[in-house]
Amino acid sequence: EVQLVESGxxxxxxxxxxxxxxxxxxxTFNMYSIIWVRQAPGKGLEWVSSISSSTFDIYYADSLKGRxxxxxxxxxxxxxxxxxxxxxxxxxxxxxxxxxxxSNGVWYFDLWGRxxxxxxxx
Amino acid sequence: SYVLTQPPSVSVAPGxxxxxxxxxxxxxxxxxxxxxxxxxxxxxxxxxxxxxRPSGIPGRFSGSNSGNTATLTISRVEAGDEADFYCQLWDxxxxxxxxxxxxxxxxx
Numbered sequence: 316e317v318q319l320v321e322s323g324x325x326x327x328x329x330x331x332x333x334x335x336x337x338x339x340x341x342x343t344f345n346m347y348s349i350i351w352v353r354q355a356p357g358k359g360l361e362w363v364s365s366i367s368s369s370t371f372d373i374y375y376a377d378s379l380k381g382r383x384x385x386x387x388x389x390x391x392x393x394x395x396x397x398x399x400x401x402x403x404x405x406x407x408x409x410x411x412x413x414x415x416x417x418s419n420g421v422w423y424f425d426l427w428g429r430x431x432x433x434x435x436x437x
Numbered sequence: 438s439y440v441l442t443q444p445p446s447v448s449v450a451p452g453x454x455x456x457x458x459x460x461x462x463x464x465x466x467x468x469x470x471x472x473x474x475x476x477x478x479x480x481x482x483x484x485x486x487x488x489x490r491p492s493g494i495p496g497r498f499s500g501s502n503s504g505n506t507a508t509l510t511i512s513r514v515e516a517g518d519e520a521d522f523y524c525q526l527w528d529x530x531x532x533x534x535x536x537x538x539x540x541x542x543x544x545x
Contacts, residue, residue: 350534352480360472360480360523362534374532377438410479421486422527423470427479 317341317426319349319411324431327401335396335431337411342426344392348372348414350424351385351396353407353433361407365414366394401435408432439528441537448543449514457540459507459524467526469507471500474539475520483522484509511542519544 323335337349351363364385365374373385384397394411408430415425442460449455459469469487472480482491484500487507497512511518524537 352534352536359521359539360474360525360536362536365534374534376533412480417486419486421468423468423482423485423525424472424480425482425485425491427481429479 319413319426319428321409321411321428321431324409324433326434326436328437329402329435331401331435332397332399333401333433335398335409335433337394337396337428339392339394339413342413345389348416348422349387349394350412350414351394351409352412352424353405353409354430355404355407358407363409364396398433401433403435406433406435438531438533439526439535441524441526441535443522443524443537443540445538446541446543448545449511450545451514451516453514455511455514455518455542457509457511457522457524457542459509459537460505461507461526462505464505464507464526465503467502467528469500469502470525471509472523472525473518473520474523480523514542514544516544518542 321337348367350365366385382400387394410430411428412424413426471484473483474480483494483498487502488500499510501508521539523539528535
């Protein structure tokens, strides 16, 4: 089955760290860029970070200010999000998604995971 | 940075047509994608590259994009279409993914 499965979420105190994982199956993982998107409770989608298939291109949302680091291990079909100096406002469901590049040169997110919940609270 | 503006909510009766707009500066020059998200579920791509439908998405879903507005149109709306809808694009100037704030579609 073609899917993405996130893990690693949980309850963490302000200032703490978490490492999220996104494991892919059912497709050739090393051909695709992957993104992280988060959704705070009752709020909309917010892009967090993107990583290209080769890790050559990495992008972050400005709001993260260097606290998050994205990486990937193609041998394990996995993408990671290291989150440091966590704040209450980082509380959200974190989804990973596959970034599909079509024949027209357009990028879009055609496969999403169900997400993992991160709660930052004392 | 580039901003996408969506109405917070749209309401429509079953069988009618829903139109959800996504406003942005010269958005017609960019490729816009649309996602549907039902409560507790992951987003699902319903329109890509302004007007193309992924396989499995009903033909009732269509898209357009011109000038400063992209539009998602859902014809013959059904109760099962009730969800949040998000527009999205890639901003070449900032190398950032941009999402609209989302529109809650209510089927009356």
